Amino acid sequence: xxxxxxxxxxxxxxDSPGMxxxxxxxxxxxxxxxxxxxxxxxxxxxxLGLSENPGDDIEYLDPETVLDIMDMRGTYLRTARCxxxxxxxxxxxxxxxxxxxxxxxxxxxxxxxxxxxxxxxCRLGIPCIGIPGTIDNDLSYTEATLGYDTAVNVCxxxxxxxxxxxxxxxxxxxxxxxxxxCGDIAMRTAIATGAEMVIVPEMEWDLQEVADRLSxxxxxxxxxxxxxxxxxxxxxxxxxxxRKVIADNNYIIHDDDPLTxxxxxxxxxxxxxxxxxxxxxxxxxxxxxxxxxDSAFAFEAGRMAVDLLSGDTSSFEHGFAIGVHDGRVxxxxxxxxxxxxxxxxxxxxxxxxxxSL
Ligand code: F6P
Numbered sequence: 080x081x082x083x084x085x086x087x088x089x090x091x092x093x094d095s096p097g098m099x100x101x102x103x104x105x106x107x108x109x110x111x112x113x114x115x116x117x118x119x120x121x122x123x124x125x126x127l128g129l130s131e132n133p134g135d136d137i138e139y140l141d142p143e144t145v146l147d148i149m150d151m152r153g154t155y156l157r158t159a160r161c162x163x164x165x166x167x168x169x170x171x172x173x174x175x176x177x178x179x180x181x182x183x184x185x186x187x188x189x190x191x192x193x194x195x196x197x198x199x200x201c202r203l204g205i206p207c208i209g210i211p212g213t214i215d216n217d218l219s220y221t222e223a224t225l226g227y228d229t230a231v232n233v234c235x236x237x238x239x240x241x242x243x244x245x246x247x248x249x250x251x252x253x254x255x256x257x258x259x260x261c262g263d264i265a266m267r268t269a270i271a272t273g274a275e276m277v278i279v280p281e282m283e284w285d286l287q288e289v290a291d292r293l294s295x296x297x298x299x300x301x302x303x304x305x306x307x308x309x310x311x312x313x314x315x316x317x318x319x320x321x322r323k324v325i326a327d328n329n330y331i332i333h334d335d336d337p338l339t340x341x342x343x344x345x346x347x348x349x350x351x352x353x354x355x356x357x358x359x360x361x362x363x364x365x366x367x368x369x370x371x372x373d374s375a376f377a378f379e380a381g382r383m384a385v386d387l388l389s390g391d392t393s394s395f396e397h398g399f400a401i402g403v404h405d406g407r408v409x410x411x412x413x414x415x416x417x418x419x420x421x422x423x424x425x426x427x428x429x430x431x432x433x434x435s436l
Contacts, residue, residue, distance in 0.1 A: 087119050087182040088156070090189060091159070091187060091189035091192075092192055095212045096229035096369040097226050098154040099148045099154060100149060102381075103377075106142070118137070119156065122159040122189070123159075124161050125156075150368070185206070185207045186388070188212035191218060197398055198398055201397060201413065206392040208387055208399050209416065215264070216258075217260060219422060220415060220421065227264070229372075231268055249354075251353055253344040253347065254306070254357075254360065255340040255357070256268055258309045266279060282315060284317065290346070293306070294352075321338060324350060325342065
């Protein structure tokens with residue numbers, strides 16, 4: 080096959096701001112080239128007929144439909160994680176079904192798990208392009224993932240408000256942001272808001288040290304410091320019996336209760352004799368309207384995806400992932416994008432600076 084005539088598109092994994100804008104961009108560029116775009120619902124599940132309404136799994140995306148989704152939050156195509164796609168037989172059937180429906184190529188908008196699925200489809204003869212749709216910014220081959228900038232903006236806005244209330248009440252704050260195993264959202268939020276402390280999954284941390292720093296800041300007159308924590312940072316905590324601190328102060332705690340933002344705030348309150356409060360920002364990061372940066376990135380990524388798929392796809396066995404390098408949108412083979420020997424860069428110096436200023 081030299082040129083795909085009917086292209087499929089799906090969003091997979093956690094939704095991220097900009098996914099709809101990328102679908103619109105692909106749709107507009109596909110139509111300009113006289114090709115046809117099919118929207119596949121609920122990630123790879125839509126290829127497997129696993130969703131509750133199988134008749135609704137794949138739909139033709141006409142210009143009227145897509146123009147309306149540009150400003151929509153979340154993902155119009157719906158999304159899901161699809162463990163069944165780890166099975167080679169399942170993937171083979173998906174590739175066969177795609178061919179049967181005349182869908183000759185696929186645009187996959189999602190994170191690294193979605194990319195692995197796309198790479199396997201490429202190996203089965205379905206040319207795929209990946210657009211890095213995840214707020215986490217956890218892919219080493221790209222300076223930005225789609226939705227990351229928006230997620231940071233949401234967190235910065237929230238932390239600025241929290242810091243205002245912290246100042247009003249002389250109360251420190253613990254604010255938890257998303258990012259799975261990547262501390263980029265936490266780090267960027269911390270530097271953009273002037274937060275005094277940050278904890279990320281990339282670095283070991285010590286609860287007593289955090290409490291000591293908070294006590295030090297309070298002593299110096301800063302009674303409303305902010306600690307930004309990245310979710311999933313708990314496994315990097317050095318051993319510390321925080322349950323004992325809580326129990327010794329007559330709060331109820333069970334042996335199997337996990338450490339959470341709220342319990343961390345309570346422990347800090349008890350250790351530093353202050354009224355620390357916790358906020359978990361959560362899905363407001365994912366369901367936000369894309370920032371100008373993410374909208375523009377989505378447009379350029381969509382355009383590049385269609386350019387690649389409408390060219391010669393005969394040597395597409397490794398597919399391509401779209402990313403940003405030196406501030407410019409570019410493409411690289413999936414194998415390179417997923418290369419485990421190229422770990423994601425983490426700025427340790429900046430981390431120490433935030434925690435010491
Ligand atoms: O990958 C995006 C993300 O929001 C991560 O930051 C988070 O760990 C994960 O998805 C949570 O996913 P869900 O709540 O959809 O299971």
